[in-house]
Amino acid sequence: MAGVEQSPQTPARAKRADARRNQQKLLDAAAEVFVSSGVDAPIREIASRAGVGMGTIYRHFPTRADLVIAVFRHQVEECAEAGPRLLAEEDSPFAALRRWIGLFVDLLVTKHGLAEALHSEAEGFASLHAYFLDRLLPVAEQLLGAAVDAGEVRPGTQPYELMRGIGNLCVGGDTDPRYDPRRLIELLLRGIQAPPAA
Amino acid sequence: MAGVEQSPQTPARAKRADARRNQQKLLDAAAEVFVSSGVDAPIREIASRAGVGMGTIYRHFPTRADLVIAVFRHQVEECAEAGPRLLAEEDSPFAALRRWIGLFVDLLVTKHGLAEALHSEAEGFASLHAYFLDRLLPVAEQLLGAAVDAGEVRPGTQPYELMRGIGNLCVGGDTDPRYDPRRLIELLLRGIQAPPAA
DNA sequence: GGGAAAGCGGAGCGGCGCTCCGTTCGGATG
DNA sequence: CATCCGAACGGAGCGCCGCTCCGCTTTCCC
Numbered sequence: 031m032a033g034v035e036q037s038p039q040t041p042a043r044a045k046r047a048d049a050r051r052n053q054q055k056l057l058d059a060a061a062e063v064f065v066s067s068g069v070d071a072p073i074r075e076i077a078s079r080a081g082v083g084m085g086t087i088y089r090h091f092p093t094r095a096d097l098v099i100a101v102f103r104h105q106v107e108e109c110a111e112a113g114p115r116l117l118a119e120e121d122s123p124f125a126a127l128r129r130w131i132g133l134f135v136d137l138l139v140t141k142h143g144l145a146e147a148l149h150s151e152a153e154g155f156a157s158l159h160a161y162f163l164d165r166l167l168p169v170a171e172q173l174l175g176a177a178v179d180a181g182e183v184r185p186g187t188q189p190y191e192l193m194r195g196i197g198n199l200c201v202g203g204d205t206d207p208r209y210d211p212r213r214l215i216e217l218l219l220r221g222i223q224a225p226p227a228a
Numbered sequence: 229m230a231g232v233e234q235s236p237q238t239p240a241r242a243k244r245a246d247a248r249r250n251q252q253k254l255l256d257a258a259a260e261v262f263v264s265s266g267v268d269a270p271i272r273e274i275a276s277r278a279g280v281g282m283g284t285i286y287r288h289f290p291t292r293a294d295l296v297i298a299v300f301r302h303q304v305e306e307c308a309e310a311g312p313r314l315l316a317e318e319d320s321p322f323a324a325l326r327r328w329i330g331l332f333v334d335l336l337v338t339k340h341g342l343a344e345a346l347h348s349e350a351e352g353f354a355s356l357h358a359y360f361l362d363r364l365l366p367v368a369e370q371l372l373g374a375a376v377d378a379g380e381v382r383p384g385t386q387p388y389e390l391m392r393g394i395g396n397l398c399v400g401g402d403t404d405p406r407y408d409p410r411r412l413i414e415l416l417l418r419g420i421q422a423p424p425a426a
Numbered sequence: 427g428g429g430a431a432a433g434c435g436g437a438g439c440g441g442c443g444c445t446c447c448g449t450t451c452g453g454a455t456g
Numbered sequence: 457c458a459t460c461c462g463a464a465c466g467g468a469g470c471g472c473c474g475c476t477c478c479g480c481t482t483t484c485c486c
Contacts, residue, residue, distance in 0.1 A: 046432060046483055072473065083435030088475070149399050150344070188406070195412040198396045201347055208386070214393040217419030218412065244452060247464060270442065281466030286444070 053090050055080040060101050068143035069098055093154035098147065099161050102137075106165055109133050113169035123176035124183060128219055130173055131196060134166065135212060138200040145200040167193060184224045192222070251288050253278040258299050266341035267296050293356035296345065300335075304363055307331050311367035321374035322381060326417055328371055329394060332364065333410060336398040343398040365391060382422045390420070 059080035063071045073094070077087045091097035099106075113130050120126040138145040147155055148162060170189045177183040196215055203211040257278035261269045271292070275285045289295035297304075311328050318324040336343040345353055346360060368387045375381040394413055401409040 043432090043484095048482065049433060052434085073475085074473075077435090084475080085435050085477085086433080089433075094474090146348070188411075190406050191408065191412060194400070194404075194407050195397055195409070198399050198409075199393055201396050201399065202392070206392075208388050209392050210389065211393070211396075213386075214389060214416065218416050219419070221415030221417070221419035244463060246452070250464085271444085272442080275466090282444080283446085283466050284464075287464075292443090 049090075052080070052082050052086055055082065056087055056090055056097070057100060060097055064098075064101060065142060069141070069147045070094075070143065093157060095154050095156070095158035095161075098144075098158055102141065102144070105137050105141075106162065109137055110165050110169050113173055117173060117176060122182060123173065123180045124223070127173040127177050127183075130169070131215060131219070132212075134193075134196065135200055135203075135215060138197060139203040139211065142204060145197060145203065148197055149201065162197075163190075163193075181224055183222050187222050192218075247288075250278070250280050250284055253280065254285055254288055254295070255298060258295055262296075262299060263340060267339070267345045268292070268341065291352035291355060293352050293354070293359075296342075296356055297359050300339065300342070303335055303339075304360065307335055308363050308367050311371055315371060315374060320380060321371065321378045322421070325371040325375050325381075328367070329413060329417070330410075332391075332394065333398055333401075333413060336395060337401040337409065340402060343395060343401065346395055347399065360395075361388075361391075379422055381420050385420050390416075 056076065060076050063076045063079055067075065073084060073087060076097075077084050080087070087097070091100065109130075112133055113126075116126040116130050117123060120129060138148070148159055167190060170193050174183065174187060174189050174192065178185050178187070195218065199211040199214050199218070201211075202209060254274070258274050261274045261277055265273065271282060271285060274295075275282050278285070285295070289298065307328075310331055311324075314324040314328050315321060318327060336346070346357055365388060368391050372381065372385060372387050372390065376383050376385070393416065397409040397412050397416070399409075400407060
């Protein structure tokens with residue numbers, strides 16, 4: 031989906047300079063607006079903050095999800111790459127899983143409204159969901175599989191369901207002081223742990 | 229909020245007959261539309277399905293949440309009343325808690341988009357959240373307290389947080405076949421159970 | 427320098443929530 | 457039954473938003 035990388039000697043015509051500049055301006059503006067007004071801020075606001083027209087924003091990012099993905103791509107990549115590393119560093123697969131989930135939760139909770147957007151069924155957000163899934167589900171599967179193999183987690187636990195559930199729990203985690211998703215996720219992790227013996 | 233009951237001999241002027249009829253038509257229409265188009269269907273659609281103007285719908289139900297509350301009031305009441313009954317019927321407080329949560333989940337999942345609406349921060353839905361809380365949180369506190377007293381649940385579990393978390397887990401539970409909130413909630417319940425001994 | 431193609435921008439359309447006010451109608455009164 | 461008045465009605469209208477479309481500008485290759 032919408033790759034941004036370009037190899038130096040591609041025969042394909044390189045993107046024009048102004049287009050590249052505008053794309054960057056849009057990414058910066060969107061990042062600012064997402065913080066101040068959430069990920070479903072009016073498109074017009076982002077466009078005007080970037081000093082471009084609405085046509086431009088839609089040309090670079092056909093759906094809102096494309097823009098959100100582009101803005102958070104770095105963080106998602108970091109999170110995905112942290113998975114295998116934690117598996118190697120930590121004492122046990124379960125400890126690695128727990129810490130990785132912590133990173134995932136930080137990502138969702140820190141970004142105003144990201145968790146909400148991830149689950150809203152509203153049209154264009156579908157591909158946002160898909161991107162997170164494509165990138166992070168394999169990592170979750172790896173970590174969870176290792177923890178199951180080590181006998182630390184009850185077999186039969188569905189990675190997709192777990193990830194989605196954790197994402198759901200993060201909704202509203204940055205607004206209500208009485209609600210801390212991390213505590214519940216810790217409880218959920220207790221729930222998937224295998225009983226000590228048999 | 230917005231009581232509908234009226235005592236027979238109230239000195240206050242009784243509501244006009246057509247007003248009462250329209251209110252009922254609106255409730256019926258809203259119930260139908262909520263099923264087919266979700267709880268955030270266009271107001272115009274509900275109004276026209278009921279055969280009334282938009283002014284009428286706003287007069288009877290000033291915010292969308294008021295309408296949603298009115299439509300689901302019966303089910304919420306039933307759920308609330310089931311709490312103490314289950315506590316008396318079931319073998320243990322924890323079993324009662326589990327079954328009651330099952331009822332709560334059914335309520336959220338069966339009604340298309342109710343769970344989503346409950347957590348959307350969008351303006352008028354705040355009072356929907358408040359209503360559910362007012363009515364159901366005390367019940368949850370009672371059940372949870374009993375389970376803690378019986379030594380079945382770890383002390384320190386926050387009723388509000390648990391309820392909200394369960395509500396969050398229900399989001400999307402009626403659309404994605406790979407995601408069944410009930411399984412995760414079962415795991416969460418395992419997580420709050422007290423360790424067998426100390 | 428010149429011209430084609432890539433890129434730009436914003437007017438405009440349709441859909442929505444919500445308000446406001448001229449019109450209608452129910453029902454108490456004599 | 458005729459009268460009246462305030463409760464209730466309804467929908468035109470406003471502002472906001474997402475998204476498209478097309479005439480204009482800029483870039484860049486020769």
